[in-house]
Amino acid sequence: MSETQDIRVVLLNGQDDLKIETRALAEPGAGEVRVAILAGGICGSDLHYWLEGGIGTIRVREPIILGHEAAGRIAAIGPSVEGLKVGQLVAVNPSHPCGECEFCRNGLPRHCTHMRFKGSAMYLPHEQGMFRDQLVIGAGQCFPMPEEISPGAAACSEPLAVCLHAANRGEAVSGSLKGKTVLVTGAGPIGALCIAVARQRGAAEIIVTDIQDATLDVALRMGADHAVNTARTPEGLARWQEGKGKVDLVFECSAAAAAIRDAVSVLRPLGTLVQVGVAGPTPMPLNVMVGKEIVFVGSQRFDVEFAEAARLIGTGAIDPRPMITGTYPITEALAAFRAASDRSSSVKVQLSFAAS
Template sequence: MTNHSENCVVCLHGQDDLRLETRAIEAPGPGEVRVAVLAGGICGSDLHYWLDGGIGTIRVREPIILGHEAAGRIDALGKGVTGLKVGQLVAMNPSQPCGACAFCQVGLTIHCTAMRFNGSAMYLPHQQGMFRDLVVIGAGQCFVLPEGTNPGAAACAEPLAVCLHAANRGEAVGGNLSGKTVLVTGAGPIGALCVAIARQRGAAKIIVTDIQDGTLAIARLMGADHAINTAKDPDGLAPWTSGKGGVDLVFECSAAAPAIGDAVACLRPRGTLVQVGVAGPTLMPLNVMVGKEILFVGSQRFDVEFAEAVALIGSGAIDPTPMITATYPADKALAAFEAARDRAISVKVQLSFASV
């Protein structure tokens, strides 16, 4: 057991009110484990909670510990837990479907109507997150990684799972990525990981677009063949827009109307547009999409892909570490959030905790 006298947490009390606080140390109950957190990634949703006090209609109504991308070592086991051992490195799946609603009953747990998700303010009480020294969590939410795995890489399992789900959705309607020409619009963490998956699955050519040179450089490290700053080079996609388009599948990771327009212009007839990025109401070139018979696929979160993400990271088949642009100690959380909001310098910013 790790020797802790208090449990430090990164807690949001409302818009622009992020605090480092302490909580009592909890013991794991039956079927639970306690994990000493090593690394936690700051997600766009964490930034929205901090900057805006919520995401759309979901508002922070009580103090909430943020964080849903995290990995650490098992510190204690609750009664009845088998298959896990103290000291093992685990990535923690923040999704907790109810298992009983109509969607869960037909295997669509991703659309659970009572989904609990660590670090989410959707319901009251809020589902507390993982930005803390010690977190008590269901044993079934813990996925073991091989000894020697970088904890920061392990903490990328959640965003990688999001991208694997997007890839699986795209392949289900558009066919195998092997040998395909793939465009990724938006080179943030999700875009960078979509690039890595396209490379790992055998795409012949991968193009990525963004309006920041720094993020594009990371995307190249993750496997992109062509990186185009569309703000500086508005004609950079011309080789793939000529004729009726030369791209087989697009991972649209920005939710920006100009990027969606580029995606549709580049797609060949009956190409596949996988919409991963989300925003408010967004203009889309529906006439061109219909004329080209574009296959439009929505993709949100993940399901069984979390285990696949852990396996890929644990085996080294996908290495997310090039996209980790900075790591801050938890007591510098505000500086970490400030860095994470600056897309000119950051892709994935992580926090480290006292258990490191």
């Protein structure tokens, strides 16, 4: 095998400028492996980079390979790597904290001040992502998956890790989800997986809200008991708003002001609002939140939850496949991004790389 080879990559050169290009790929060094990517999920951040050229103050300032949700097979192993073998299916963790900053030393690597997160334009040079035929990456970022698991399901480990962390943050202040009434606002991929986590952890009743029927249908397949289209049925949450509220915990996954108002309106006094969705400055009903003594909890990415996500998908305890609404070959990446941006019909859209 030659020292380098050409691979295809999904490259964003700037706002609304997505191309398939080729790049050279070196062989893995010490502690590294080369992964043949099979499936990669398009995330909301990928869409923001493509549609808007950035996310908030983070701007795309140089060409960047997108993608941070991926799974594939080990294609080559570098020196000093143990526990992995060629041909093995793995879920790939995009997160690589430095291990040395104040936050890493204090057990908070998700807040690492030198975080290298695949497909992120936060720093310059940008951290190149995983939408490519093959990827060289640290062996410690690869989590073996059972052979019977589809690459598409394995690639959902990253968004599931986000939801597991959100659940852990919520349970840290309000106790176990078992037996609780839970509302999920926003039925996109993160909302769908928060539903799956709440169901897996024993929630007694799960309500989901959105403004699209297609996403709500998927949410029901992911484990929700009740789906409310708040655009078509504004009074749809009335039964959970009675008294001072009937809901114990909310996973707010939309960052929409209207959804946050709904969340606060149904939460009982001392209920917990876990904010998972992000946006710019957003109005919040602070008077009601204070009056009800609502506990507000922010949730940022994940730490050890990636390993747990891979395990739950690998054992079948959580099946993310109902939310995968489209799969496109890398050659049709632009069509895939367009489909992913259409929330009236899509939840999770993925790219496939093998023989495409």
